[in-house]
Structure formats: structure tokens, C-alpha cells
Amino acid sequence: MPVTFNGNELLQLINELVSIPSPTGFTDGIIDHLAAELGQLGIAYQKNRKRGLIATLPGKDTERQRMISAHVDTLGAMVKEIKSNGRLRLALIGGSQWAHLEGEYCQVFTANGDTYTGTILMHQTSVHVYRDAGKAERNQENMEVRLDAKVKNAEDVQRQGIQVGDFVAFDPRTEILPSGFIKSRHLDDKAGAGVLLYLLREIQENQLQLPYTTHFLFSNYEETGHGGSASVPPEVVEYLVVDMGAIGDGQSGDEFSVSICALDSSGPYDYRLRRHLVNIAQEQLISYKVDVFPYYASDASAALTAGHDLVHGLIGPGVDASHAFERTHVEAVINTAKLAYYYLFSPMC
16 A cells, blocks of 8 residues: 555644634534645535535445544534623533633634634632632633623623624644644544545545545534434445544543544444454554543444444544543554554455
């Protein structure tokens, strides 16, 4: 196989994707970015009605097909209320925790196309004013956005064009370190999306033909549970998701391996496909860990819930501190890219 697995290129692709704000429901920017990339590569694509992106590579076998997906939507928020003090109360989109957002920089996107920056803070932040600054609960009532604009009340904010329902994105704060680590918000799942884009480039530039027609889905509603539930052609037999592997107490995964999911909160993943992925990893000397994710679901499990008749699998780089200040290592990203690549050129399980 002529494909190389360049860690620096992979990390730069991921960095490029995490820099594009895309909270669930506000993903047109990153979808258009991916469409432009695919257009330059000469890869056919279409947008589904939810405005997710599907790239299709014709294979030798067109009767039995595959789908592989990663999601480009991220955690974020929406303006719930414009407070009388000129600050914003938020409603969270996805599974963020308020404690992970305190002190975070953010962007507010108005309906008229303007963008404002701000900081997410406790209302009772100043220890010189509030006795309970350290003890008050971090929740929707106490957290607010301090806008970087000269506003003193709700009317001032509204004059800026900011309204209830405007989307809010969190600053990713990405760093790529000489040690090979990349730390950033939204590695869930910009890391997986970067892997798919990298593989599409390599396959197209090396003029390789896949054994089966394969659809590459960049989904945009995964964080709210229905991203991969639609747009699955009836010919698809196998559906593989590339998403993060969650790390923590009791987990097998680490930041240097590709995780292969056996079970999550939606139930078991297909056993034969899981064994097929394990066999590929062993044959290709890919560092992997089989794991169970107790509080997790994926685009493939959404597709099954929607009634699609297929087998499903899930792999991804081990990511520490998921849904918070995430980190992984270039080795995990390379191992994920290798496993996805060799899977795409393997027989059906």
C-alpha cells in the first residue's frame, strides 16, 4: 500500500478543523470547508437535508457497500436570556459540564452575521465582592457570559444584534506540543474527522480503488443523538464510526492507542466486526485497546436505532478528559488512521 501516515499532517488537519466553530446546529461553516477540500480533490459529495456531508468513493463491489463516519459538530451553547446587567445566560448544547466552562473564552454568533467575543464566568466571580465566590454552585443560574462590548443592560446588548437563540462556541485553545500531544477542546470528534479527511486525500492522490463502494459521512448532529441516523444507503452492510475513545478509571484505553469499542450505553457493537478490527490491528502491528464506554453512543448506534439493517463498529484515538479539556497523542491518531485504512481495504467481516 503506497499510503503513508504522516503524524504532523494529521495533527495539522485536526488543528485546522478545531479552529472552525461548529456547535451542534451551527455547522454550515465547517461543512462548507470540507466541501471545498473535497472539491479540490475531485471527490464527489452531496449534502443531506440535515446539511451533513457525504463523500462517496466507488469500489469494485457496488452491491455491498460500507459507510464510515466522523462527526464535526461539537459541544456548545445558545443564548437563553439577555440579563438586565448586560450579560448572557446560556443553555448548553450537548454534554458539557458547567464546571468545565468557567473562565472559558467564547464567541457569540448573531443572526445578522456578526460575531462577539466574551468570557464564561460565575456571576459571583469576584472574591472581593462575593463571600460565596468559591462555594456557589456552577449552574445555569449562576454562570453568564461577559461580553467584550460596551454594554450595561439588556437594551445595549440587543442593539448589538444579539438575541435569544444565538449560538455560542467555546474557544478550543489548541496546542500541538513537541512531545506529540495535541490538547484542545473538540477533539471529540474533530480528531476523527481529521482522520477521515486525511484518508480521503491519500486514497484519492494515490489513485487507489476500494474493494467496496464506501460512503464517508461527516455528520453534524451527533452530540444531540441523531447525526448518523439518516442518509444510509440501503446497500450499506457495514457502518464504522471513527470517534474518540474515552479514558478514565476502569477503562482499558490510553492516549497512544486506537480504542475498539465492544459496548456502550446503546448496547454491544457487532461482535464479528469487532473481531475483524482486532485481527487487522494484530496483523498490522497497530497498538489497540478493546474497551467498554458506559456513558456513550455513536452515529452507528443512532443508525441502528433508526432501523437500518447493518452491522456496526466504533474505533477512535484514546482521548483524555472527554467533553472538557481534551488531549490525545499523535500515536493514537496514527494508529486510528492505520486501522481505518486497512479496514477499508479488507474483505467484509
